Each structure stands twice: as structure tokens, then as C-alpha cells.
Amino acid sequence: MNALASSSPDSARRSPAEIALIAAAYAIVGLMLVLPPVLVFTEALRSGLGAALASITDPDALSAIKLTLEMTVAAVVINTSFGVLAGWLLAKYRFPGRGVLVALIEIPISVSPVVAGLVWLLLFGTQGWWGEALNRVGITIAFATPGILLATLFVTFPFVTRTLLPLMEQQGRDAEEAATLLGASFWRILWGVTLPEARWALLSGVLLTTARAMGEFGAVSVVSGHIPGLTETMPLHIETLYNGYQSVAAFSMAALLAIMATATVGMRSLFEARIRREEPRKAETAGGGA
């Protein structure tokens, strides 16, 4: 990628138009992308590091952090397990209805977060189809942790399958068929043949799922009920603090959440090169038609 880019720039003969564009690029990055994170940390540390730390170790804050981590782990485990199986199904087989399944898996990406929360209230809310019946037998889903988990599952649904599918398709199925002939079981093929070659793509999908699950606000906000200490995740706690004019506490929590999410997403760039190196197993033959 650098070969192409490096062929053109000759800093010796930059035209005034180019210099203006470069200045514009720096201005856009500075004003739109650098200022916001700088502001988060400035506001968080406005009353000193002690105040910032005190506000994220407050009992309600700690319970929000704990709930966020629990929901994230649960959503990642569920969506990764099923996402891998869906990736296998859609990559290794051609069958009627496959296109419909691919399209359905993509849907949650286009859904507004608020809608992703609303749909669960239609099923389990007080006026929902089954909300009241379940309430009578003592099961509460809306405005409680099960609802938060369902909303998180919905918004993080496609990531693992989406990152795995192109790679698994490129792998083809020769190695898998060979393993079958050697008598390997389905799980052994998946664990021993397919996934090791796709492990960086899988990790990438898991990290995307994690980051999105931690940071989800709209969907969780609709189903949560906002009970501090009980059903407030980190993003919801940030909203409560901010609307309560507790700016330092809100931005301290925001800084912590932003660090967690960007570190998770940033980890992907560490092994992005390896993801690209995973692909060539079939790339030469598959790429011939393109």
C-alpha cells in the first residue's frame, strides 16, 4: 500500500493548492477528531486526579462498571459461539435460503439503537406480548438485566459472522473435506482446521463485539429503566451524572469508558497485518476471477 502512495508525493514541488489542502486536513483532524478526546480528559481532571478517581470508585459507579463488564462478557460469549457456527454454515455450504440468512444477519447494523431496544419492550414490556404473563410467574425481562442483555445481543449480533465470513469463504473447504475423510468430527475440524487459520479475524470480530457491547447506549437506555446501582450500565450512568450536573464525575466515567472501548478497537490494528496474511491460502485462485 505504501508503494502506490509514495510514488506521487514529492515534497519539493508542492503546489499552493496542495499546501492549502494539507492545512485543511490538519484543521479537520484537529478540530473534529483531536479536540473531543482532549476535552474528555480535561473535564475529567478539572478537579484533580483524586476527584476523578473518587467518582469512578463511588458505589453506583462501581456497580455500573460491574454490570457493563458482565453484560459485555455474556454478549460476547453468546454472539461469538453462535456467530462462529453461522459463519461456518454460510461459508462452507450453498443451500436454498442462504442469501436470506446473510441478509437477516446484517439487519441489526441498519437498525437505530433506540429501535433495537424498543423491539424487546414489544415482547417483554408491561404492554408487550408476553411481559405480563412472564411477570406473573416471577420473570422480569424489561427494565432488568435480562432486557439489557437482549438489547446488547441485538446490537452486537452481526460482528463475528461479518468478520469471519469473507475469510472462511476464501479458505474454501478442501482442508475440511480432507479432515472429514481422515475421520475427524465436526468440532475437531472447526477447532483444529478452520478456526486456527481464521483466528485473527475471529479475534477482530470478538473485539468489535466487545467494544460495541460496552458502549451501547440507546438500546440499553430504552430497556433498562435507569435504576442507579441496579440496571445502570456505564453509558447510562454517564447520562445520569451529566444530567445531574456532575460534570467531573460524568467525564471521569466517560474517560474510563472511552479508554476501554478505544483500547479494545485499537488492539485490532496490532494484528491487522496478520489478518491480511491469513487470507492468501486461497487468494491466488479465488482472486483470478476478479
Add this chain to the structure above:
Amino acid sequence: MTPSATLSPTREPSTLHAKGRRARDPLPGFRLALGATLLWLGLTVVLPLTALAVRPWQEGASAMLAALNDGRMFAALRVSFQSAVLAAILDLPLGLILAWALVRTRLPGRRMIDALIDLPFAIPTAVTGITLATLYSPQGWLGAPLSRLGISVAYSVTGIVAALMFVGLPFIVRSVEPVLRDLPPELEEAATLLGARPWQIVARVLTPALLPALISGFGLAFARGIGEYGSVIFIAGNQPFRSEIAPLLVVVRLQEFDYAGATSIAFILLVASSACLAAVAMLRRRAARGLVAEGAA
């Protein structure tokens, strides 16, 4: 077809059967994977979306019509659609400049810029929301100088557009960047040698080649923008009929226990963004088939 075959799919393609069953798939796991996928997809996506599609009709067509005949809803949808369109349009030149700077120059800090461009993807929306609201508030770092110029951003439609521009920017950059990278720089150099002025190069050489990528970036940013909630509500002002976005009205209707009203807005949002993303996917398939300069690599 027997239940036991479902339970032990590994036995199916045993060497004994392999020849006689060549028509069937030798690879194990099809039923297991299909069953798991249908269960997962059915419970987490199809079931709730069915509720969304069916629920508005449950109280009869008249209730549905009453829910649709709501001035506040149309006002909110108009605010959402207009802001999303405007933000995506304003992002186009910004995204183009950033993509150009990434691909065609070797600026100091290029890698840093590359990482920063994905920031709006990575930062949770609630964090974006309170940050932009503070940044553009009348006392904020950007809000104060702007308000001295007579421009008030926060707590108005302008604030909504500013938030959506932040959220949408990476979509434009990341759509344009790979196409620009595949475009030989010699094209621009040839145009320069032939005496084209910089704006002519942009208008006649770059824009036609990048148009599909620009449209698809625009579509992605727009689809995201109409549904965006967390990064907008803190800066929006949220005045009904003026600066209230459609996703917020969904929440308001839910708090009023007006499920029919909430669901009809949700349904419109879902259809609009899915249609937009489907159009983008179609455009990309056409581009991949070589109808535009993307196949150069």
C-alpha cells in the same frame, strides 16, 4: 433424516457411505450449524423484528392511521432526515480531503491521522454526546468563539448536524480511501501536465472516478445518521417540532406508554435505513463488477 442423524452428524459421511451419497454433502456439521444459526437468528433478530412489524396493526388499522397522523412525528422525522442529509453532504468534502491526505501525501503524523479517523467508530455514543455538547456549548472551546461570530451550535438543529458530522466522517473517508489508493496518481499528474487547474482535476478527474465511493460513503453516513441517538440527544435541545429527532420521539412515546406511536416511527426509521444500506450494497456490487475504476488493482 432420522433424529439420530441430527445428533451425530459425524457418522454421516463415513467412508462407507461416501460413494453412495456423493450427492449429499460430505462435510459434517451442516444440520448442527443450520439449527444453531436458525435458533440464534430466530430468537435475537427475527422474533423481535416480527413484533415490530406486527404490533402497529394489533390495535386495528384506525389506531395505526391515528398514530401516523401526528404532526410531531412528521416534524421529528423531518429533523432527523434533513440533519442526516446535511451532515453527510458536509462530510463529503471533509472526508475527501482526509482520504487524499492519507493516500497521496506523506504528511508527518499520517499514521496518527489514520488511527484518529476511526475514533468516531470507537468512542461510545454517550461519551460523544456529552463531549460534543460541552465542546459546542456557548461556553465551550468551539462554542464560545462561534457564538461571538453569532453562530450558536448547541441546543439547536445546528448541533444535531455537528454531532452527525462527527459520527459520519469515518464512513466517507473509509469508502473513498481504498478507491483513491487504486487510482493511479499518474492520472492527476497527466492532468496537471495538460494544464488542468487543481479544481479542474478535482471536478473532471477525481470526482467521476470516486463518485460511487462518495455515494456509498454518503449512504452509510446517512443511514447511520437517521437512527443516531446517543451522540445527538445531549447537544440537540430536544424541543418538539424544532430540534427533536425521531429516535428521541420513539423514547418519548414509550415513556407515554404509546406503543403504537413509538412503533410506527421505529418502523419508518428501520425501512429507511435498510433501504439506504441495500442501495449502497447494490452500488458496491456494481462497482466490484468493474463498472467503475475499482477493479484496477
